[in-house]
């Protein structure tokens with residue numbers, strides 16, 4: 001349902017993503033892991049159709065939910081109105097707004113201006129926006145950043161629920177425990193290249209394998 005086929009992208013001659021291929025099928029949560037600067041966000045933006053690849057091809061359904069790493073809204077707009085606007089953009093039913101606010105735990109934020117929210121609250125609005133549709137596939141770029149531990153657990157359950165309802169979900173995170181708890185598979189990217197694609201297994205295993213893949217030098 002989501003498919004990266006030999007995606008490559010450079011910025012000013014510096015290669016950010018090199019020949020990346022993987023797929024996410026319906027009903028599956030795939031974790032996208034890698035150190036900072038590995039190319040996760042660049043790959044996800046290409047998959048979402050927001051960035052043109054230099055080479056390769058991205059396939060994603062038209063009804064796609066995207067949570068960007070940095071969620072930009074319109075700070076003066078109330079959350080409810082912002083979501084109403086996004087629902088119109090996505091040709092979603094107005095009733096979707098309430099459903100998505102509730103699902104993202106952001107119902108009590110509907111009247112608050114976006115610019116006055118905490119990082120975690122803002123992230124919940126980003127989540128609500130990504131749920132509008134409802135989409136057939138999701139690309140979530142570090143969805144739990146800014147969340148406290150309880151919110152992170154809720155978000156994890158929400159993500160599992162999306163896949164249980166039949167969606168394909170690609171989610172990046174730098175928390176290996178989160179990946180182990182949430183993902184059916186993980187794709188590991190290092191310096192723009194996919195270096196492993198496997199089941200996450202136990203956290204301790206995943207950590208050991210991740211450190212091997214990334215290399216000690218990355219730890220400074």
Ligand SMILES: Nc1ncnc2c1ncn2[C@@H]1O[C@H](COP(=O)(O)OP(=O)(O)O)[C@@H](O)[C@H]1O
Pocket residue numbers: 011015016034035036037038039040041042043
């Ligand atoms: N718009 C951009 N302009 C220039 N360089 C960029 C841009 N976006 C990303 N990069 C570079 O591409 C590489 C991969 O970045 P990114 O995809 O954000 O990695 P990750 O999400 O894994 O941390 C980094 O070296 C980053 O500095």
Ligand SMILES: [Mg+2]
Pocket residue numbers: 040041042069141
């Ligand atoms: Mg990133």
